[in-house]
Amino acid sequence: MFTINKQIPLIAGLLLSSFFSYSQHHVKPQNVILIIADDIGYGDLSCYGAKAVHTPHIDQVTRKGLVFSDAHTTASTCTPSRYSIFTGEYNWRKKGTGIATGDAGMVISPEQFTMADMFRQAGYTTGAIGKWHLGLGDQQGDQNWNGFITPGPVDIGFDYSFLMAATGDRVPCVWVENQRVANHDASAPIAVSYKEPFPGEPLGKDRPELLTKLKPSPNHGHNQAIVNGISRIGYMKGGGKALWQDEYIADTIAARATGFIKKHTKEPFFLYVGTNDIHVPRYPHRRFAGKSGMGFRGDAILQFDWTVGEIIRTLKENGLFDNTLLVISSDNGPVIDDGYQDGAEALLGDHKPWGPLHTRGGKYSNFEGGTRVPFIVSWPAHVKSGTSGALISQVDLLASFAALVGQKQLPAQVTDSQDQLKALLGTSNTGRQYIIESSTSLSVSDGEWKYIAPNASPAFYELTRTQSGNASVDQLYHLKTDLAETRNLADEKPEKVAALKTLLLKEKEKGYQRDR
The missing domain is CATH 3.40.720.10 (Alkaline Phosphatase, subunit A)
Incomplete structure (x- = not known):
């Protein structure tokens, strides 16, 4: 639309730059x-x-x-x-x-x-x-x-x-x-339960020969209702032509x-x-x-x-x-x-x-x-x-x-x-000052340092073979040099632990697991 060259005064260039910035942020x-x-x-x-x-x-x-x-x-x-x-x-x-x-x-x-x-x-x-x-x-x-x-x-x-x-x-x-x-089949009314199986409906744990597409991994719980050759979590009957493939x-x-x-x-x-x-x-x-x-x-x-x-x-x-x-x-x-x-x-x-x-x-x-x-x-x-x-x-x-x-x-x-x-639009590379993340525990990261609050849950999930990040002690990782979070620096950097703990406490004080 416009071309900025060496003859345009600096102030005009700045105004033009502001115009583009403003336009970009106000165009739907x-x-x-x-x-x-x-x-x-x-x-x-x-x-x-x-x-x-x-x-x-x-x-x-x-x-x-x-x-x-x-x-x-x-x-x-x-x-x-x-x-x-x-x-x-x-x-x-x-x-x-x-x-x-x-x-x-x-x-x-x-x-x-x-x-x-x-x-x-x-x-x-x-x-x-x-x-x-x-x-x-x-x-x-x-x-x-x-x-x-x-x-x-x-x-x-x-x-x-x-x-x-x-x-x-x-x-x-x-x-x-x-x-x-969608495609509800009146001849096969749907019933769903997560408590008790329906009499006469085959389950993956009992009828493995019906699992023609996939079989469940042991102990994961995906061995209940069978739908289209795959056993699922939960119990179901009916569905007919509405069932997905x-x-x-x-x-x-x-x-x-x-x-x-x-x-x-x-x-x-x-x-x-x-x-x-x-x-x-x-x-x-x-x-x-x-x-x-x-x-x-x-x-x-x-x-x-x-x-x-x-x-x-x-x-x-x-x-x-x-x-x-x-x-x-x-x-x-x-x-x-x-x-x-x-x-x-x-x-x-x-x-x-x-x-x-x-x-x-x-x-x-x-x-x-x-x-x-x-x-x-x-x-x-x-x-x-x-x-x-x-x-x-x-x-x-x-x-x-x-x-x-x-x-x-x-x-x-x-x-x-x-x-x-x-x-989001790429006009700033700054982003948030910090983020809060949750799994079994809460953690806070400022992009350079990450703190994970202590908790008593298992450190390793056997079923999925996942390291959970749970520990009974404070955890602090320097993400810029240790993105894989292999070295806990909490004992070496108590001041950083304290600062991130304060941020986490500030967020929790706004309301934690509040009912509506």
């Missing part, structure tokens, strides 16, 4: 898409250094996008981290935000303000597609799976929803569209996401897409089976990359890509064996899902491998490509998106989400 994107992968690790994508598996579609996004090296979830498991994304509140402030069962009541209550509410107020049509795992209905076990399920996504700001009620390894194994089971889950999510985009090309929209691929049970479509050389987990990464590619292709075909803000991230760190005998450990080879975080940590852990995740931002019309070392937390997405679309006055209960729009 036509659309916002938030893609949250499930269990993708910091080292699982080729744009983050993976060599054994290639993710070309995501790499394509990064060529015109911003790649963050210090972005974090608020928790190392899925339900709590997603709760924080949508509400802008740390999950540990509210009871009942642990890993939800398949028949959990909705974790986010209708009176809470959400990201979807904010976008709706700003004039955006809102949609949620894919993995939900935030509960449906009013109370646990009270859902009417054969009728209208309420409350649901529409009560927290979503105009349209097409969701997995929980996860692929938990019943009910059906899609829920706008709070009714695992190898088509990604296709279904991609089709619904691209369908939503095509339907709303003439109006601004916010779309949340939660993919399931890398979460167990991993059973990718035959198009990807055997393609990675790393078994089902590696194939599932390729399948996730394909889903991103389908969304990008649809945006480009409809002239929306350049003016769509797209964020790609994960709900927590990686896990290898999380319940099924899919060969993931044996076929891992040289691939490191944790990347430079080494193998200390991952899903369920206090260590960086549990919460440091891929985080990519694309908005070609306004965000320059490159890398950012800004300290970012997903809890800040709500306030940052609000600033982006001009909704700066958030309700008083949105206390944890900070406006980090400048970092």
Whole structure:
């Protein structure tokens, strides 16, 4: 638009620079898409250094996008981290935000303000597609799976929803569209229980010959109801034609996401897409089976990359890509064996899902491998490509998106989400002063130093072979020189321990596990 040359006075150049900065921060994107992968690790994508598996579609996004090296979830498991994304509140402030069962009541209550509410107020049509795992209905076990399920996504700001009620390894194994089971089969009414099995319904632990696709790992609990040749957590009967086929889950999510985009090309929209691929049970479509050389987990990464590619292709075909803000991230760190005998450990080879975080940590852990995740931002019309070392937390997405679309006055209960729009758009490399993370314990990091509070839980999870980061003593790690968190410096740096403890206490004093 303008050219600055040596003849323009310095003050004019500064004013022009301010104009561009102001314009960039006050132009609304036509659309916002938030893609949250499930269990993708910091080292699982080729744009983050993976060599054994290639993710070309995501790499394509990064060529015109911003790649963050210090972005974090608020928790190392899925339900709590997603709760924080949508509400802008740390999950540990509210009871009942642990890993939800398949028949959990909705974790986010209708009176809470959400990201979807904010976008709706700003004039955006809102949609949620894919993995939900935030509960449906009013109370646990009270859902009417054969009728209208309420409350649901529409009560927290979503105009349209097409969701997995929980996860692929938990019943009910059906899609829920706008709070009714999609393709409901009246001849096979659905019943779900997490207490007692249904008489006559086969269970994986008793009928292994029926497990034609995957068998459960010992002692993980994935040996109950059998749906389409895979045993799950929980008990279920019925479903009929409404039951999903695992190898088509990604296709279904991609089709619904691209369908939503095509339907709303003439109006601004916010779309949340939660993919399931890398979460167990991993059973990718035959198009990807055997393609990675790393078994089902590696194939599932390729399948996730394909889903991103389908969304990008649809945006480009409809002239929306350049003016769509797209964020790609994960709900927590990686896990290898999380319940099924899919060969993931044996076929891992040289691939490191944790990347430079080494193998200390991952899903369920206090260590960086549990919460440091891929985080990519694309908005070609306004965000320059490159890398950012800004300290970012997903809890800040709500306030940052609000600033982006001009909704700066958030309700008083949105206390944890900070406006980090400048970092998100790449005009600042500063980010947060510190972040709070949660697993069994709470930790605080300022990007250089990380403190993990003492707790009495096990230091090692045998089932997933994960180092939990739990210890009975203070832990302090210098992340700039010890990203793998191998050397506890708490005894050597008591002043730094005290400073980070003070930050953590300050946050806890705002409200800890408060009821609503």
